[in-house]
Amino acid sequence: MDTIYGHIEAGLRQRGLWERAWQSVEDHAPLWHEHPLFIHIAKTILAAKIVLKQTQSAGAPIDLRIVMALHDIEKIPLFILYCQQPKLPGRLTYPDHEQQSARKADRRGFDAETVFLIRWHGLRYSGIKPENLIAKYGSDRDWLAKLMLVWACDVYGLGSNPKQLAESPAQIALIKQIAEQADLPDYIAPICSRLMLAEQS
DSSP: HHHHHHHHHHHHHHTTTTHHHHHSSSOTTTTTOOOOOHHHHHHHHHEEEEEEEEHHHHOOOOOOOHHHHHHHTHHHHHHHHHEEEETTTGGGGGGTHHHHHHHHHHHHHHOOOHHHHHHHHGGGGTTHHHHHHHHHHSHHHHHHHHHHHHHHHHHHOOSOOOHHHHHHHHHEEEEEEEHHHHOTTTTHHHHHHHHHTTOOO
16 A cells, blocks of 8 residues: 555656645545545545444444545546646546546455445445345445445545535435345444534534
8 A cells, every 4th residue: 555655646746746636625526525635535544444443342343444545546647637637527526436446456456345345435426226236236245334334434535515415414314224224234324424424514
């Protein structure tokens, strides 16, 4: 992980964009994010630490820190592109970064679970119904429970963006429905709800 981000930092510094990645909200999908790119990633890792602590208390520790460190890794080439060409329309949403980040993690040799969680970290926006998600991705309940927590960590990192504020109640309800229908551990949905509301004031 240090090697991956070491290369990223070197590349951004070479282009004069390192500070901008920490400071500029306008260059990081402002339609959905309150924070600059690297602040968002840092806050999702913080959320993963909260998840680890709370799941340890429940007797079943879940560590998502690597997943969250990698979940937006392929936003970085797009960030560079949009800084160089700010009129490109994708700058508002960073399209397909989930799939690209998952492919990067796969190429780097990360395990199938990590790749799965990265690939579908934005699935909550797709309109998928709980029963369809469970039918398609619910064969491993552990993976599904972790995906719910990844969604919550991602939302924690979005902050109090107006668009996400409007979406959060439906996303919390979706997680509760999935957790109930898939018979996930009873602490998953409450942890998700607390995280998703924590930064939205």
